[in-house]
Amino acid sequence: METKAPRQRIGRAERERQILEAAAAVFAERGYQNASMDSVAERVGVTKPVLYTHFGSKEGLLLACITQARARLLEVTAAAAAAADGPQDMLRHGTKAFFDFLDAQRPAWALLCSETAISAATCSALEEIRRQQTDLIAGLLAAQAPDADPQRLIGWANVIVGACERLAMWRSREPQITSEQAVEYLMDLVWTGISAAPPMHGEERRPGGCRCGHNVLR
Known part of the structure; x- marks a missing residue:
């Protein structure tokens, strides 16, 4: 008699x-x-009670998915920026990693761009991803320009995150737009503005501004 291998x-x-x-x-x-x-349990090959044991509810499962996507996004964008040579490459490589992540992780992107939030907790989780990426970018910019006005760097970081998100949503409707094209469109506008930021000299220096006499990031 044939015996089944233990599961x-x-x-x-x-x-x-x-x-x-x-x-x-x-x-x-x-x-x-x-x-x-x-449907989730069937796809995994487990019973529905197993899902509740691990995540408590359908919303708990959604929040866990968003948390996982957030961690993965931070990992890939931070690694790409850290490997860059200078602030311009940092912005270019970091945003390219962002778009490539969304291309490779379509389900994650569907979660991240979902604005039909079902609860305050979901809204908070989605906003935390934006805050995470803003803090990352502001910190990277600050490392390149330690004397720059912190508020200005945070403002730039918010602009970059917002631009990336809107470009990603546009690409979801226009799949022929490559990640390379999206990066170039962002660099055309954002990096041109950052690199042309006015110098701040001596006594005219704003609080937290740059004393170097050069553009804030160059």
């Missing part, structure tokens, strides 16, 4: 990874309201 147990971390991957795909395909825990 291999999967660790909690691996099981959660599988669930999040399946859930992100289901949410992206069907939208949050039309996605069901049954």
Whole structure:
């Protein structure tokens, strides 16, 4: 009589990874309201109670998906910026990594651009991603120009994040626009403005401004 091989147990971390991957795909395909825990469980190959054990609710599962996408986005953009040579390359490589991430992680992008938030917690989670990327960019700019006005750098970072998000939404409707093209469009406008920022000299220096006599980032 043939005996079946014992079913291999999967660790909690691996099981959660599988669930999040399946859930992100289901949410992206069907939208949050039309996605069901049954459909996620079926895709993973587990029972619905397993999902509730790990994430508590459908909204808890969505929030976990957003949190995972946030962590991955920070990882790829920070790594690309860190490998750049100078502030211009930093901006170019970081934004290219952002667009490439969205291309490779379509379900994650569907979550990140979802403005049909179902709760205050979801709104907060999505806004936290914007804040995360803004803080990253402002910190990288500050490292390149430590004497620059911090408020100005934060303002630039918000402009960059907003521009990237709108370009990404445009690309989702116009798939023929490549990530390279999107980066160039952003650089045309944003980097031209940053590199032309007025110098701040001696006594005319604003609080926190640059004493160097050169443009803030060059």
